[in-house]
Amino acid sequence: MNIERDGDYITLSMGPHHPATHGVLRLEVTTDGEVISACKPDIGYLHRSIEKIGECLEWYQFVPYTDRVDYVCSMNSNHAWVLAVESLLATSPETKLQIPERAEYIRILFAELNRISSHMVGLGSITMDMGAFTPFLHALSQREYINDVFEKTCGARLTYNYMCVGGVNRDLHAGAEAEIREFLTGLEKAMKDFNRLISTNNIFKGRLAGVAAVSPEDAVSYGLVGANLRGSGVDFDLRRDRPYGIYDRFEFDVPLGRCYAGSKGKLGDCYDRFVVRLLEVLESIRICRQVLDQMPPTSGKEDDPVGGWCVAKAAQKSLRKPPVGEVYFRTENPRGETGYHIVSDGTKIPYRVRIRTGSFTALSIFEKLTPGLMIADLVALIGSFDIVLPEVDR
């Protein structure tokens, strides 16, 4: 930590190597005693120029890079990219792809499972930031089950490279449906335990209640998305309001923040964001069950329009000469809206790839939100926003 003194004010450099900043984030904090008077985020330590790399690779070759945009929810990042490319291809009848039904269901299933596992990391790490270590292990143990399922199907535990333009790389492994159902039943019980352990704990609640409340207007203006936006009570979820894929076939609720901490809390405080994430896990369980009920059985043939999982040949053909033009496609990721703005010049390499992520825009509100907070509350704020740094820097 570097400390500079200027009269009564101290300038403190928090990070880039700090356990509570969830990665390599540096915050330039000016404090008066323990109260923050200004805070400027300094990012770019993990800048891997993924947008520039996107301009050098063919459309399908970019999928593994989307894994690295947000490695806590690689499936969702894959999903966003392949949907964006498919929506570009769909604008011309010659290149439009007919994705097999089963592939659509597998995508939603894995996206929701990855949302659960990502939220478990988010929920676990905020409890650890607040000084409780045990709930973190409980949350992470659930994530391991999901990683096991993913590993059996696609061979990887963190960066999956599973979804591809035209479907998914391979079919679910034998017995996956039963395994996932069993896991979901276990997860429900584990969530109850987690709530008894920490969510309803008065010390934890008091630590987050009323801290760093974001008004609905600010949340919208500063581009908060996903659970952070809904924590402020703004009723917007891309899965419901601008459905993509086959999300319009499922029934689920959109949990909103409404001052869950009671009289000490405020709408849009850290505890609201925490609870919204908790409730979203339960909604994802609901979606997963509906997917498993509706999913057509495998036909054993890759490009079967119902029971297949990938139309690889058609996709390869379309990707050689995609339509000229641009799309902005957004999906609801665990950390909120992830948008891909793609400009195509009609060749097999994208002309411009722009990635808009939830964590990046969440950092833009720090300058406005932090004056008046205590330093210890800044840690609660970072944890409640569930920031993942590779997604910020890209």
Add this chain to the structure above:
Amino acid sequence: MSPVPSRNQSRGKAQEFEAIFAKVLVRFPTAKTGSSPNGARWITVQPSEMLEVARFLKAAPEFSFDSLCCLTGVDLLKYPAADKEQEPCTDIVCVYDLHSMAHNHELRVKSSMPRENPAIPSVESVWGVASFFEREAFDLLGVSFLGHHDLRRLLMPQDWIGYPLRKDYVYPETYGGVELKREGQTFDSGPYK
């Protein structure tokens, strides 16, 4: 402060692109529509009017574009012209993807600037999130956002030279005394171009 209307309360009516453009045209006669061969449509405005347009689109109750989803800078230097006989366009374009929470409709606004000195008024007073988006576009494409409170590089080091996402960007061979180029490696823009 009025709360943002929730879904249960009456949500406003989503406006069609033509209806939005017609109303923008009354206020800003220089605005034009644009479209790409794949059917995407947008409104093009003069850079000097961007701030006014942004304020108008946010404040007008029938639009209320209260969120800026994405600000993308695009360098058109190598983009093929729609018409072969036309001069190729070398402009730098800022693309604003807007969304309205109240009406659940979207709009794309573009503004193109000459690449020698791209400058456009900052819209951070309208959408707070623009402060970060604009710093990123300044960092990677060299667009000056006039009136921005803290226009510094965001992702690249402060002493970096050049704007990496421009299509005529030349990779530096050294940075801070460190050799970046490895033996046998070329710094053309990618293996396929």
